[in-house]
Amino acid sequence: MDHRELLAEGLVSLGLEYREEELEALLAYIRELLFWNRRFNLIRSQESELVRRHIIDALAAVPIIRRSVDRKARFADVGSGAGIPGIPLAIFLPEAELLLIERSGKRAGFLRSALVAAGLARRSEVIHSDVRSCGVEADAVVMRAFKPLPEALPLVLPLMRPGGSLFAFHGRRETIQKELEDPLVREFHWILHSLPPGPEGEERHLLQGSYNST
């Protein structure tokens, strides 16, 4: 199957309706990623796994995010790397604003090109910075394969606007339970969503967190 067919199959399996322009934007992003990947090794998994392991995984969160975040919200993808989950999500959240925070210069360079390729340049920005010093605020923070929650929360909390949400892509429930025992993690209110399993049947979850500082 080619990328178009894999994307169409994955979107149908998620029950996510799509328009041709969204599929084209994803394909343009994939082309840019594969082009840069030859030089910079942006994604570790096989090219054949890119769609199912990374892009469909990110898009599985779209229905949950659409239900719980304002459609004009500003999102920050922390430790965006190759643009996952921020870029696929922004393609399916057409009124959202997107900030991609990435400290690696070569990845930030790729991300700038990818935003143009995917037609997102008008409502998105790459922040080439360590998250500790990025100085931005967002209504929703998304992160995937960034750091375990006890390490990540002190870094992302200063970015979150009052009443904001955090969406952390996660794997096994057992690992999540351990992270939820941490004192700072326990100060958040969490909703645990099960996502469809990965290509090898791996457990996938989305943790939705909110923080009440009062």
Ligand SMILES: C[S@@+](CC[C@H](N)C(=O)[O-])C[C@H]1O[C@@H](n2cnc3c(N)ncnc32)[C@H](O)[C@@H]1O
């Ligand atoms: C394992 S990659 C995950 C990338 C992507 N989110 C994904 O799911 O494929 C982690 C990324 O976070 C970035 N990163 C790690 N610590 C960071 C920090 N303190 N500030 C900004 N970016 C950071 C790394 O440069 C790397 O690109």
